Amino acid sequence: MSIVLALPKGRILKEAGPLLARAGLVPEPEYTDENSRKLRFHTSRPDVDLIRVRSFDVATFVAFGAAEIGICGSDVLMEFDYPEVYAPLDLGIGECRISVAEPKDDAGQTDLSRVSAIRVASKYPNTARRHFARRGIQTEMVELSGAMELAPGLGLSRIIVDLVQTGSTLKANGLVETDVIAQISSKLIVNRVALKTRPDEIGAWIEAFQKALAA
Template identity: 65%
Template sequence: MKSPLVIAVPKGRILSEALPLLAAAGIVPEPAFSDEDSRALRFATNRADIDLIRVRAFDVATFVAHGAAQLGIVGSDVLMEFAYAELYAPVDLGIGHCRISVAEPADMAAKDDPRGWSHVRIATKYPGITRRHFEARGVQAECVKLNGAMELAPILGLAPRIVDLVSSGRTLKENGLVEVEPIAEVSSRLVVNRAAFKTRGEVVGLVDAFRAAVAGKAAA
């Protein structure tokens, strides 16, 4: 008997947007999945051949790339940062819309011109994206790796600028920061382990189910 397919889903904001798409694709997690007090990380679904795991957004790509999960839902920011060759991203799910941007304190931005930058020190959890972006402009980027609370870096003198995800911009504003340069638009993608896509026919069926779910959402 084949082991169940494992779909990795991210904790946090994207998950609430992903659940209706999962349901439209015919996948409904067990009740414990919605229990905020539960510490479980792996869950059964209404389908005996599919389990869900709930992990950090950055870890979704790692689980799928290494074959521990066969499919996952992950932001295109994570795919850009890690560029795993083992991942295939066949469906833009049309959720989790935001952008990766450079931000700095408002008083600095008032007299700053990004076109004049030659060297920048930036706090970010995206050092790969950040370096590639600035290298393409001929700017040297010194990256300070942080995993959260990015907005504190300029306030406390760790780095004058940050590169982070921006949605409404409210968090930036409340911390005295403003966007000065967008890097990329972001949305969530269905990702598939390439080997599993070739060897497990049911994976292809799931990709088609997600495509249909996205098309149905767009038509609604």
């Protein structure tokens, strides 16, 4: 029975390449073809296949047992908080932060200590709610899957919560960071049931990635 490793499309997929190689996994050539519509790939190991999915879906595939192992941003783990997912390793790739941002001209003009409710645009509704709830603020969430930076200028919300790497997209759209909720990096994640039922196999891959990190 093969092991399925779920990987996110985009930047993390590229950053994970050298780590996979050091762990002893070389994907078939089509894996690196961004124009390929194929989503499941063989590797140099006949007992391991890779699947390439949306970053937000990696944790879901692992939580429900469709994949035994995955590489997933800690932002996704924060948002979904699946009890079925165990994250034994920080891989040190995909580093960024999840932040609160608002229009540059209005930044700092709202005293959040005096606000009881606020509208926030984000693809991280649970993370945003928890963040503001800790400050005693209720949130009306506007859930978007992208282009968060447009929300303030078009009146959807004045505040957004989103991933920030360099801040250049915020700056280009007249926004500034006003708070950092958490520093983000990618984790190796495993399905807890798979770890219990196939401890030798899953444990061996955790160890392989540990050695790859140390290499």
